[in-house]
Amino acid sequence: MSEGIVYWLQQILNALQLGSIYALIALGYTMVYGILTMINFAHGDVFMVGAFFCFLAATYLGLPFAPTLLLTMIGAALVGVLLERLAYKPLRNAPRVSAIITALGLGLFLENFTLALAPYPKHIPPLLENVSWDLGGVSLSSLQVIIIFLSLGLMFLLDYVVHRTPVGMAMRAISWDKTFVPLMGVPVDLIISVTFAIGAGLAGAAGTMYALAYPVIDPYMGIMVGWKAFISAVIGGIGNIRGAMIGAFILGGVEIMVTAFFPSTYRDFVAFTLLLLLIVVRPYGILGKPRTQKV
Amino acid sequence: MSKPSPEIQLDVRDLEVHYDGIRALHGVSFSVPKGEIVTLIGANGAGKTSILRAISGLTPCTGAIAFEGQDLRRVPAHRIVGLGIAHVPEGRGIFGNLTVQENLRLATWQRTDKGEINADYDRVFGLFPRLRERREQPGGTLSGGEQQMLAVGRALMSRGRLLLLDEPSMGLAPRLVREIFRIIVDINQTGVTVLLVEQNANMALHIAARAYVLETGAITLAGTGQELLGDPRVKEAYLGA
Numbered sequence: 001m002s003e004g005i006v007y008w009l010q011q012i013l014n015a016l017q018l019g020s021i022y023a024l025i026a027l028g029y030t031m032v033y034g035i036l037t038m039i040n041f042a043h044g045d046v047f048m049v050g051a052f053f054c055f056l057a058a059t060y061l062g063l064p065f066a067p068t069l070l071l072t073m074i075g076a077a078l079v080g081v082l083l084e085r086l087a088y089k090p091l092r093n094a095p096r097v098s099a100i101i102t103a104l105g106l107g108l109f110l111e112n113f114t115l116a117l118a119p120y121p122k123h124i125p126p127l128l129e130n131v132s133w134d135l136g137g138v139s140l141s142s143l144q145v146i147i148i149f150l151s152l153g154l155m156f157l158l159d160y161v162v163h164r165t166p167v168g169m170a171m172r173a174i175s176w177d178k179t180f181v182p183l184m185g186v187p188v189d190l191i192i193s194v195t196f197a198i199g200a201g202l203a204g205a206a207g208t209m210y211a212l213a214y215p216v217i218d219p220y221m222g223i224m225v226g227w228k229a230f231i232s233a234v235i236g237g238i239g240n241i242r243g244a245m246i247g248a249f250i251l252g253g254v255e256i257m258v259t260a261f262f263p264s265t266y267r268d269f270v271a272f273t274l275l276l277l278l279i280v281v282r283p284y285g286i287l288g289k290p291r292t293q294k295v
Numbered sequence: 296m297s298k299p300s301p302e303i304q305l306d307v308r309d310l311e312v313h314y315d316g317i318r319a320l321h322g323v324s325f326s327v328p329k330g331e332i333v334t335l336i337g338a339n340g341a342g343k344t345s346i347l348r349a350i351s352g353l354t355p356c357t358g359a360i361a362f363e364g365q366d367l368r369r370v371p372a373h374r375i376v377g378l379g380i381a382h383v384p385e386g387r388g389i390f391g392n393l394t395v396q397e398n399l400r401l402a403t404w405q406r407t408d409k410g411e412i413n414a415d416y417d418r419v420f421g422l423f424p425r426l427r428e429r430r431e432q433p434g435g436t437l438s439g440g441e442q443q444m445l446a447v448g449r450a451l452m453s454r455g456r457l458l459l460l461d462e463p464s465m466g467l468a469p470r471l472v473r474e475i476f477r478i479i480v481d482i483n484q485t486g487v488t489v490l491l492v493e494q495n496a497n498m499a500l501h502i503a504a505r506a507y508v509l510e511t512g513a514i515t516l517a518g519t520g521q522e523l524l525g526d527p528r529v530k531e532a533y534l535g536a
Contacts, residue, residue, distance in 0.1 A: 015442060139303050153370075160493055164402070166401075166404065169393060169400065169401055170401065170404070172390070172392055172393055172397075173390045173392075173393055173401055175392070176390045176391055176392045176393070177388070177390070179353070179384075179388070180353075180384050180388035182351070182352065182353065182371075182372035182373040182375075182376075183372070183375075183376060183381075183382045183384060183388065184373075184376065184401045184402045184404055184449070184453070185373050185376040185404040185405035185453065186373055186401065186404050187371075187373045188373065219436070229459075
């Protein structure tokens with residue numbers, strides 16, 4: 001293969017890896033927004049907590065990859081449900097700004113709580129044997145393959161749950177208008193908790209995979225990644241699940257391309273510029289629809 | 296010798312509802328006998344919707360609400376449909392992003408009798424053939440009349456023994472209003488009790504066995520549907536005569 005094609009294939013692969021991780025986190029933002037029209041700004045820190053759960057499971061319990069991933073997802077899901085039950089639920093009828101401030105505060109709490117327990121960055125032991133293949137000049141690692149396929153698998157699973165199961169149907173009904181959902185016999189609070197659990201569980205999975213790819217973790221790692229995932233969700237149309245996935249791969253692609261052509265310090269600047277431009281041009285995102293007033 | 300009084304299915308005593316400190320209902324009491332059509336008529340803002348919302352647990356209230364002898368006020372809203380009360384809310388409450396089929400299916404959330412559920416789909420689609428044609432369409436694409444049919448269909452899917460209807464005639468053309476009322480009577484004849492809230496007093500009083508007039512949060516008149524149709528005060532205020 002010519003050097004140019006090899007180079008591009010390599011970049012596309014890198015973009016897929018980055019996009020997968022953004023997508024898993026973006027789904028949590030978009031699901032919570034879809035159901036409560038609230039941005040859970042603590043969500044990036046749930047991703048960070050996930051990475052620390054991964055560290056605990058791998059180091060102290062000495063677990064291999066699959067159980068580590070599972071425990072991390074369950075742990076993160078519990079954190080998500082706790083945040084919702086203890087902090088957001090009491091504010092459900094309060095002004096929207098109260099919930100947003102609470103979310104920002106919870107994020108700081110999670111960061112500093114983790115910092116208190118882990119003042120120094122932690123190293124994640126290699127959970128998977130990382131094999132690299134050379135495909136005509138394109139280097140492909142087993143880790144990349146696992147990250148991309150596992151993420152895609154989780155995304156398809158979520159898409160199935162939301163569009164094909166009764167729980168997903170209830171979530172979509174709540175996202176339309178939760179006033180009359182109880183009349184159908186659907187326990188709204190339970191469905192909201194399930195939504196938080198799924199979103200946080202996916203962030204936990206993202207935390208595990210991120211920790212495998214970049215094995216030094218610290219309590220602030222969720223801030224920038226969380227913002228990027230949030231941007232992904234907005235690009236795709238916040239509240240729209242397929243949009244969040246598309247937005248994440250677009251952002252991953254843009255970031256990789258920026259670092260390929262410009263100094264890597266331009267990356268975040270470009271990412272946030274993209275968000276600002278989008279808000280001007282298409283405030284409801286790629287797949288989002290302008291909210292029509294319900295009569 | 297008087298007729299044995301019919302069994303009371305729903306009994307509401309001294310119901311009060313407040314919104315942000317404003318009293319919307321001032322101690323309303325009435326009862327709904329099993330198998331009958333009872334209507335609450337009144338102007339906009341009289342508190343009709345508040346009564347239905349209180350029964351379904353959507354609005355906090357004081358007073359007593361008993362359904363088949365059970366106090367409803369301690370029951371969470373999502374359990375009330377499981378007890379046998381189906382509520383077709385004001386504005387129909389269709390989930391516009393769910394298909395017609397999904398809207399119907401959602402109402403079976405608490406049911407486990409799968410075979411019976413399938414029979415009920417057939418029954419609803421038999422009553423409303425338009426819904427069968429549109430079963431894969433999002434609820435939001437239906438016309439007002441079709442949405443009203445879907446809302447009633449949903450109530451049937453939950454197998455309520457008491458049907459609460461909040462202004463089913465709202466926004467519908469006269470022909471559709473007649474059709475909806477004919478279907479309400481049909482449903483009632485299958486043994487379902489109906490509590491009908493209406494501004495269209497004429498239609499409601501014609502099909503109701505018992506009727507109450509609600510004015511600014513209190514019941515001011517009660518009688519059979521025929522009695523109220525002949526009452527001069529009702530004629531003047533609600534029948535435009």
